[in-house]
Amino acid sequence: MIEFSKQKLSVLIEKINSAQNIAVITHTNPDGDTVGASLSIYKILLNMGKKVSVISPDTLPEFLECLPNVEAILTYETQKNDVKSILQNADLVFCMDFNASHRVGILTHQLDKVTAFKILIDHHLMPDENFFDLIFSFDESSSTSELLFHLLRESDLLKYFDSDIATCIYVGIMTDTGSFSFACNRKEVFETVARLVELGDINLKKIHDNIYNSFSESRLRFLGFCINEKLVVLHEYHAAYIWVSMEEMERFNVSEGDLEGVVNYALSIKGIVIAALLKERKNIIKMSFRSKDEFSVNSFAKENFDGGGHINAAGGKSSLTMQDTIEKLVSLLKGLNL
Structure with missing residues (x-):
């Protein structure tokens, strides 16, 4: 109330x-x-x-x-x-x-x-x-x-x-x-x-x-690209992530707003408890996290990626390169024992 x-x-x-x-x-x-x-x-x-x-x-x-x-x-x-x-x-x-x-x-x-x-x-x-x-x-x-x-x-x-x-x-x-x-x-x-x-x-x-139901054609094609080419599923960790570069966003002519909801497709996979979207920006990697049930991505983002938000939805950032950020994320996921 x-x-x-x-x-x-x-x-x-x-x-x-x-x-x-x-x-x-x-x-x-x-x-x-x-x-x-x-x-x-x-x-x-x-x-x-x-x-x-x-x-x-x-x-x-x-x-x-x-x-x-x-x-x-x-x-x-x-x-x-x-x-x-x-x-x-x-x-x-x-x-x-x-x-x-x-x-x-x-x-x-x-x-x-x-x-x-x-x-x-x-x-x-x-x-x-x-x-x-x-x-x-x-x-x-x-x-x-x-x-x-x-x-x-x-x-x-x-x-x-x-x-x-x-x-x-x-x-x-x-x-x-x-x-x-x-x-x-x-x-x-x-x-x-x-x-x-x-x-x-x-x-x-x-x-x-x-x-x-009013997305642009370029946004839909970009979504297909993300799911088909950029989705990484780590079944052993009950996790999945999608990563996109600035060059890829420019190629598909999409903006930050076109990434809204993309992370949810990674979370929708059966058995996945935590999902992440990594977006390359100039000198920084922006991150979106989603989770199921009681796993707190708010705590996960706050402790590891200078972020926060809600229990099942949070954001974060990394000053590392995309590759180093991915390696850090995977290492952390491995230690969660989900």
């Missing part, structure tokens, strides 16, 4: 009412949850008559371009001066779906300089309590979008609700649960979705098709 203290809710409303310039920030490599939650609070604030801007550190994946009001999002990667000006003048900042400032990637330095009151709405473990001024965090929530819906309800902000907000919150919940295949074993998740349909009159099938 998600509950909020009356004192925190009072501060939330007080800060919103007094704010003149509000910024909403997503995490780096934005996914459906951070974008859905950000656009939802953006529209709530807009409906309240507030001046509000949404900022993403980098470009959104193509499959999220169908979301209502997505055109309002400013991208720091390509609009640095505009974003800097907004953050300098902001008196209130909402941080959506990340638990520490480094999770905004190339925007970290700018966010660290912000003097405005910072409100965190997030469902990841161990939020940085020294950085944020007001924290709404519940790690058992399916998504930040679900958490946001409960927060809107308890703070009496649902009177500003509309179908755009319902759509964005639904996308956040749907994508962060793998279309309701994990992190959703709580009745509140489905009760929230029922309320979204009731309040927002949304078409769930149409939304699902827009997100999952």
